[in-house]
Amino acid sequence: MKNRLVVITAVLLVGILLGGISFYLLGELTGRQKRAPIVPNVSKQIVDTSRAFSEIAAAVSPSVVNISTTKVVKRDANPQFDDQFFDLFNPFREFKTPKKWKEQSLGSGVIASEDGYIITNNHVIEQAEEIRITLLDKRSFKARLIGADPKTDIAVVKVDAKELPSVQWGDSDKLQVGEFVLAIGNPFGLSHTVTMGIISAVGRANVGIADYEDFIQTDAAINPGNSGGPLVNIKGELIGINTAIFSRTGSYQGIGFAVPSNMVRLVMGQLEQKGKVTRGWLGVTIQELTPELSQKFGLKQSKGALVGDIAKGSPAEQSGIKRGDIITEYNGKKVKDVGNLRNMVAQSKIGTEVPVTILRSDKEYTMKVLIAELPHDLAESSQGSAPGEQTLEGLTGLNVMELSKEVARQLGLGKEEKGVVIIRVEPGSAAEEAGMRKGDVIQEVNRKKVERLDDYSKITSGMQPGDTILFFVNRGGQKFYVTLRTS
Numbered sequence: 001m002k003n004r005l006v007v008i009t010a011v012l013l014v015g016i017l018l019g020g021i022s023f024y025l026l027g028e029l030t031g032r033q034k035r036a037p038i039v040p041n042v043s044k045q046i047v048d049t050s051r052a053f054s055e056i057a058a059a060v061s062p063s064v065v066n067i068s069t070t071k072v073v074k075r076d077a078n079p080q081f082d083d084q085f086f087d088l089f090n091p092f093r094e095f096k097t098p099k100k101w102k103e104q105s106l107g108s109g110v111i112a113s114e115d116g117y118i119i120t121n122n123h124v125i126e127q128a129e130e131i132r133i134t135l136l137d138k139r140s141f142k143a144r145l146i147g148a149d150p151k152t153d154i155a156v157v158k159v160d161a162k163e164l165p166s167v168q169w170g171d172s173d174k175l176q177v178g179e180f181v182l183a184i185g186n187p188f189g190l191s192h193t194v195t196m197g198i199i200s201a202v203g204r205a206n207v208g209i210a211d212y213e214d215f216i217q218t219d220a221a222i223n224p225g226n227s228g229g230p231l232v233n234i235k236g237e238l239i240g241i242n243t244a245i246f247s248r249t250g251s252y253q254g255i256g257f258a259v260p261s262n263m264v265r266l267v268m269g270q271l272e273q274k275g276k277v278t279r280g281w282l283g284v285t286i287q288e289l290t291p292e293l294s295q296k297f298g299l300k301q302s303k304g305a306l307v308g309d310i311a312k313g314s315p316a317e318q319s320g321i322k323r324g325d326i327i328t329e330y331n332g333k334k335v336k337d338v339g340n341l342r343n344m345v346a347q348s349k350i351g352t353e354v355p356v357t358i359l360r361s362d363k364e365y366t367m368k369v370l371i372a373e374l375p376h377d378l379a380e381s382s383q384g385s386a387p388g389e390q391t392l393e394g395l396t397g398l399n400v401m402e403l404s405k406e407v408a409r410q411l412g413l414g415k416e417e418k419g420v421v422i423i424r425v426e427p428g429s430a431a432e433e434a435g436m437r438k439g440d441v442i443q444e445v446n447r448k449k450v451e452r453l454d455d456y457s458k459i460t461s462g463m464q465p466g467d468t469i470l471f472f473v474n475r476g477g478q479k480f481y482v483t484l485r486t487s
Helices: 002-035 044-063 084-088 261-274 291-296 315-319 338-346 405-410 430-434 453-461
Strands: 064-074 100-111 117-121 130-134 140-149 154-158 180-185 193-204 215-218 230-232 237-245 256-260 284-288 305-310 326-330 353-360 363-370 398-402 420-425 441-445 468-475 478-485
Touching (some): 044 180, 044 193, 044 230, 064 117, 100 237, 140 261, 154 261, 180 237, 237 261, 256 261, 284 478, 291 478, 315 363, 398 453, 420 430, 430 478
Antiparallel strands (some): 064 100, 117 154, 130 140, 180 193, 193 215, 215 256, 237 256, 305 326, 326 353, 353 363, 398 420, 420 441, 441 468, 468 478
């Protein structure tokens, strides 16, 4: 009996031992399988795309530079703080606010030619007393300003160096929305930062950044310090100069703007040759075609630019263009809007003859216009206010009086100008919503001349509530059309 118990106990112990060993070995094998790395099945196309972006960044980065500027800032003298007796309360002069101090800022630029010409933004180097350029290889040079154009926010500087790595130029006119782009620069002083995105839009105007706008919009991350750096396509070609962002916080929010390379190239060429930019001049005041204006002019589409006024002796006047004409083509290219036409005229070579197609009374005409240089003294006349004595209440919420020579003088207009002047715009009226102001002079109503108060009265007396009226307005010398619906 005893022997049987010993045998049974021995068998149980051996079984437990074998089970433990088996459990241990099985756990080890299973654990090893769990710890084995998982290798993703990445397609060759993705690997090649990633490598391509890396190659673009490596090829372009040497042509991107860090720009640091120094300027002296002065404060206005304050007698209270400059008084010697005040030092009794603050005897340590070094703790006082200095009358002037040096201020430094950082930006970006791109080498456009191997002999040292560098493109950046005007606002990066504006008022700078010293400009210093630092390359990717840490070489540093003092730069001199060749020229700047605030109207496009482009500037060109030069360093005395040879065989510098320069960027390849691309054709910004061929860009399409959705293309991949890379932005390279020095955001927040972080040298040669590369971000990727797409082209969100082209031809952005009326952004309020510069006078001549034709921006490329991108969602590639652009932050303070990126200004002046390049925006490049997947070929590594320069297609734009990063200029500004739309942001409520001051940092990247997905909307950035770049000056297109074709505009940059034209500006740079003139700055290199003359140190300034001269622009073409047609001599017309133009405005956007709203759906309401298009309807009054009998158009099916709101495309083109409406001529509001013609400058005396201008190329437009000499060629036969008239007020009320709609410019639909310029030099063989369709006119999309006012900004588009303005840029095309400005970029035209002075002294060249350009075909301009206009629409007049449903008929199309093509005229040859000899482009002149934009005059330097095109200043806006100041707008005054007019006192009212004799008034007429119209259907549009306007109080008007006849334009006298004295009132015309107060408004900065010539004594030969005729019409009725607005002396009050009713708050909340259709006229206020349309943007009409006190001091505006109405010179036409529905394409009919208004020279006296009687003319205005006769034309508007037949107006009915709900009618759309076309006004031709002179505001301090600036002439344009306004449409509004009577109530």
